[in-house]
Amino acid sequence: MSETALIDLFAGAGGLTEGFLRNDYEFVSHVEMDLNAIRTLETRCLYHYLKRDGNSDDYSAYLMNEISRDELFEEHPEFNRDLYMNLELTEGNKNCVIEHIKSKVEVLGFESVEGIIGGPPCQAYSYAGRARKNMANDRRNYLYLIYLSFLKEFQPEFFVFENVPGMISAKEGLILSDFQEKVINLGYNLDVKIRDASDFGVPQRRKRLIVIGHRLEMDGEINFEKYRYRGTVWDLLSDLPPLEPGEGYDGPQRYAGKPAQPLKESGIRTDGDVLLHHQARNHNSRDREIYRRVIEAWESERRRLKYTELPPELRTHRNTSSFLDRYKVVAGDLPFSHTLVAHISKDGHYYIHPDRKQARSLTVREAARIQSFPDSYIFEGSRTSKYQQIGNAVPPLMSEGIARRIREILRGGL
Incomplete structure (x- = not known):
C-alpha cells in the first residue's frame, strides 16, 4: 500500500x-x-x-x-x-x-x-x-x-x-x-x-x-x-456483429471478426475480451427511413442533412427553425466521432450507426468505445442508465x- x-x-x-x-x-x-x-x-x-x-x-x-x-x-x-x-x-x-x-x-x-x-x-x-x-x-x-x-x-x-x-x-x-x-x-x-x-x-x-x-x-x-487515434470510426466498430433494431444481447456474445489494428493499439479491445452490452434499440419504420437518408447524405455528399430537408410525411416536430441537426450519423470515414453526451439515453437520433443497411442508433458498447471505455468495462443498471453513465463520463x-x-x-x- x-x-x-x-x-x-x-x-x-x-x-x-x-x-x-x-x-x-x-x-x-x-x-x-x-x-x-x-x-x-x-x-x-x-x-x-x-x-x-x-x-x-x-x-x-x-x-x-x-x-x-x-x-x-x-x-x-x-x-x-x-x-x-x-x-x-x-x-x-x-x-x-x-x-x-x-x-x-x-x-x-x-x-x-x-x-x-x-x-x-x-x-x-x-x-x-x-x-x-x-x-x-x-x-x-x-x-x-x-x-x-x-x-x-x-x-x-x-x-x-x-x-x-x-x-x-x-x-x-x-x-x-x-x-x-x-x-x-x-x-x-x-x-x-x-x-x-x-x-x-x-x-x-x-x-x-x-x-x-x-x-x-x-x-x-x-x-x-x-x-x-490512428484509425476511423469504422475501424472502431468493424469487429462488432451487425444488428437490426432490437437484435443483439446485453450479455456475452461473439465478436464478428478480429479487431482492426487501431482498435488494438488503443487498448479498447484486447486478447481475451468478451463482447457485452451490444444490443440495438428498437426503431419504427419512419425513424429508420430518416436514418437511411441521413447516412446517404453523408456518404454521397459528405454533408449533414437538415431536418427541413426531410419530406413532410417524415417530420413530426413543429419546430423547423432550430435543432435542424437533430438526426446525425456518426461518420464512419472520419477518425473522430462528434461529441457523445448523456442525451443518448433518451433517444439515438443524434448517434446513428454509419451502416445504411443497419439503419439504427448506436448500442451501449459502441457508445462506450467512442468514449474509449475498454470492452472489459461492465456497466450496471438498465440500458437507459448505461447510456447516461457513458455520456456523462470523462x-x-x-x-x-x-x-x-x-x-x-x-x-x-x-
Missing part, C-alpha cells in the same frame, strides 16, 4: 477514476449519488484489484454470466466496499462525509490525501441546461463550493476538476473566477484550459474544461504530449493521459 491516497468526488461511472487506477493511484473514497454509476465503478475497481493480484478468473466468470454480481463480491470479502459512498453531496452532509473519509484515511493507514479528483454534475453549466427555465437558481451551480470544502479540509498536493466548457461563461464568468480565486488563496497554482479528448487518443471530438491545481513552482501551463484514455502527466510532474519530471 502506498502512503497516500486520492478522494474521488462526483465520481460517476469511473471514467476519470479509471485513468488514475491505470497509473497505480490508490483511493480512500469514491462518492457518487447515482446508484447504478457507483455500482459500475465498484465493479470496475474490483476488476483492477483482481488484475493486480493476478486473479481475474472470477471476474471473467462474471463477464460470462456464470456467476452473479453478488457471488462475485462474496468470493472476495477482503475487497473494501466501504470506500464506495452512494449519496448526494450537499451543504448539509458534507462535514459528515469529510469526517467519514478522515476516519478511513486513519484506519487504512494512509499518511495523507495526495489528490482530489472529480467534477460536479454539468447540467447547470452547459449551454443547453442554462437555456432551461429555473436553471439560473439551480443549486448545482454551487456544487463547486462543496468541492472547495474538501480541498480546504484535506489540503492535497494536487486536484483535478473537470466540467463542461460552458462553466467558463456561467453566471457571466463569476462561478469559475470565484473558484479560481478561492483555490489560489488555498495555495494552489492553476492550469485552467479547455482540452479536447481527441488529443489523448480518444476517437471523439470532445472538449472539456480541465482545471489542475498543484503546489509546485513551475512556469506556464502543464504540457501534454498529444497523440491521436473518456478513460483522456483521464489516463492526465493522470500520467500529473504523476510525472509530482515525481519531478517537469
Whole structure:
C-alpha cells in the first residue's frame, strides 16, 4: 500500500477514476449519488484489484454470466466496499462525509490525501441546461463550493476538476473566477484550459474544461504530449456483429471478426475480451427511413442533412427553425466521432450507426468505445442508465493521459 491516497468526488461511472487506477493511484473514497454509476465503478475497481493480484478468473466468470454480481463480491470479502459512498453531496452532509473519509484515511493507514479528483454534475453549466427555465437558481451551480470544502479540509498536493466548457461563461464568468480565486488563496497554482479528448487518443471530438491545481513552482501551463487515434470510426466498430433494431444481447456474445489494428493499439479491445452490452434499440419504420437518408447524405455528399430537408410525411416536430441537426450519423470515414453526451439515453437520433443497411442508433458498447471505455468495462443498471453513465463520463484514455502527466510532474519530471 502506498502512503497516500486520492478522494474521488462526483465520481460517476469511473471514467476519470479509471485513468488514475491505470497509473497505480490508490483511493480512500469514491462518492457518487447515482446508484447504478457507483455500482459500475465498484465493479470496475474490483476488476483492477483482481488484475493486480493476478486473479481475474472470477471476474471473467462474471463477464460470462456464470456467476452473479453478488457471488462475485462474496468470493472476495477482503475487497473494501466501504470506500464506495452512494449519496448526494450537499451543504448539509458534507462535514459528515469529510469526517467519514478522515476516519478511513486513519484506519487504512494512509499518511495523507495526495489528490482530489472529480467534477460536479454539468447540467447547470452547459449551454443547453442554462437555456432551461429555473436553471439560473439551480443549486448545482454551487456544487463547486462543496468541492472547495474538501480541498480546504484535506489540503492535497494536487486536484483535478473537470466540467463542461460552458462553466467558463456561467453566471457571466463569476462561478469559475470565484473558484479560481478561492483555490489560489488555498495555495494552489492553476492550469485552467479547455482540452479536447481527441488529443489523448480518444476517437471523439470532445472538449472539456480541465482545471489542475498543484503546489509546485513551475512556469506556464502543464504540457501534454498529444497523440491521436490512428484509425476511423469504422475501424472502431468493424469487429462488432451487425444488428437490426432490437437484435443483439446485453450479455456475452461473439465478436464478428478480429479487431482492426487501431482498435488494438488503443487498448479498447484486447486478447481475451468478451463482447457485452451490444444490443440495438428498437426503431419504427419512419425513424429508420430518416436514418437511411441521413447516412446517404453523408456518404454521397459528405454533408449533414437538415431536418427541413426531410419530406413532410417524415417530420413530426413543429419546430423547423432550430435543432435542424437533430438526426446525425456518426461518420464512419472520419477518425473522430462528434461529441457523445448523456442525451443518448433518451433517444439515438443524434448517434446513428454509419451502416445504411443497419439503419439504427448506436448500442451501449459502441457508445462506450467512442468514449474509449475498454470492452472489459461492465456497466450496471438498465440500458437507459448505461447510456447516461457513458455520456456523462470523462473518456478513460483522456483521464489516463492526465493522470500520467500529473504523476510525472509530482515525481519531478517537469
